[in-house]
Amino acid sequence: MASAPDPRSLLYSPGQLTPDEAQALAAETLKACDDGELYLQFIASEAFGFDDGRLKTCDYSRDAGFGLRGVSGEMTGFAHANDISAAAIRRAGETLRLLDPARGERPAPPRASNRHLYTDASPLDLVPFAEKVKLLETIDAAARARDPRVAQVSCSLTGSWSVVEIVRPDGFLATDVRPLVRLNVSIVAESNGRRETGTFGMGGRWLYDDLFDPAHWNRGIDAALNQALTNLESVDAPAGEMTVVCGPGWPGVLLHEAVGHGLEGDFNRKGTSAFSGRIGERVGAPGVTVVDDGSILNRRGSLSIDDEGTPTQETVLIEDGILKGYMQDRLNARLMGVEATGNGRRESYGHVPMPRMTNTFMRGGNDDPAELLSRVKNGIYAKSFGGGQVDIVSGKFVFSCTEAYKIESGKLGAPIKGATLIGDGPSVLTRVKGIGNDMALDEGIGVCGKGGQSVPAGVGQPTLLIEGLTVGGTA
Incomplete structure (x- = not known):
């Protein structure tokens, strides 16, 4: 049998x-820079969308290109093209001549690693x-057959396979x-003229x-249908300041937005995060431990190495309520005098890396x-949870x-619709009064946006009891 290419x-x-030419060109074009890399990438992706009982979309794409980045001090020069050739890379190197010359001793390269957190095979x-x-x-057929109240079904399948070299x-x-x-899987259920989605x-x-x-996939149908049918019975959400219990797993997206972005190195180096300058301070209740870990096997947010070549790792950000550190790429780590944590990520060869989350979660506690x-x-x-927004500076x-x-007298009551949670990251962690022993990661659907770039990410948390959150309702 022939070996795989x-x-x-x-x-x-x-x-x-x-x-050999790539190595020589990297040395030639980046010789006057403090740091930088030639980033090569091939990516193939596909997406199938099934809606209204038929295949509505079917996309397949292939792309390849390079990004050449040079860093001197705080300045970055970057050029990219979808032509992986020596001539194109040499032309891109002209951009870097605009940078100031290297200012001092160059930082050491990332440590070498040969680990593999996922298969090399292409799912496509x-x-x-x-x-x-x-x-x-x-x-689609199975979902429609589940319940007579199913009015619409949408489902999609996506896959990608990327090869990168730094x-x-x-x-x-x-x-x-x-x-x-x-x-x-998305299901719309209808009853008595009312429609709701799961x-x-x-x-x-x-x-x-x-x-x-x-x-x-049957579990996926059941979960989507149950959510849609539950929402059919929902009543208007109450409003005001109240106690909120957040479930395990995907609700960790609130932690990702409200706290995670504020713990990324670039915001803290520039002093624009609500957590800037607070290393060693209490920022959460006792028992609150927040971790970013890009080294978990097969997870959506995991990477064997980040997009600068640094192996990913477990980075404890908050331990027992005390702020311990930030997520770092090479540039911000160098300027802040700390080690890179394997959080330098980019959407593609056409983008510069920046500090980004991988799999960010709160560890479990001891409460039932x-x-x-x-x-x-x-x-x-x-x-x-669905969509959310956060202001990095204030943490709101x-x-x-x-x-x-x-929740009525300690028991689940009627489902509600239109509820929004309003607060700020630095104070929400101090309002945690109970941490469940049921920590779970999400099912693998997270997409994180920052600076115009989107990357896959993971979230997670245990059941949390939080006092004094503002709930915006419809009642």
């Missing part, structure tokens, strides 16, 4: 660019086109091959196998989730609940 052959070709090539379409047809002027070379898949998604850095397992609920006489239980956030319930 070398993924690097998608980046290099005779007459265009060879590995292992399943025939017809089987992918058939899966969505099957999900070439530095000091001779450092790192390669990473990155798969990513995702399945989404959604569910799952994915990660693996192949399509698990998504084709009936046990998994049912006991936490029993403490609340009047409040809400937030099981799932607004989040909408897609599935939530009243």
